[in-house]
Amino acid sequence: MTGMGNGNKIINSQIITGDKKIIINGKEIPEPPVKTNNVTIINGNVFIGGYEYKNGQWKRTCKALFHKYF
Numbered sequence: 144m145t146g147m148g149n150g151n152k153i154i155n156s157q158i159i160t161g162d163k164k165i166i167i168n169g170k171e172i173p174e175p176p177v178k179t180n181n182v183t184i185i186n187g188n189v190f191i192g193g194y195e196y197k198n199g200q201w202k203r204t205c206k207a208l209f210h211k212y213f
Contacts, residue, residue: 167196175201183210 179192195207
């Protein structure tokens, strides 16, 4: 659902995708509620498609929208 490709591995950012799974720093997190290829990780905060993964949930935040468009 993330649209980041099939079996991508970005080791420096600690993100691994494939088989509809997102693994960041060894932890599997749920898919974001949107289909996208826009991924940003800054200081351990994950932003995908205008959503931020925060406290175990995807939340629509102003920071996430900023990272989506800029």
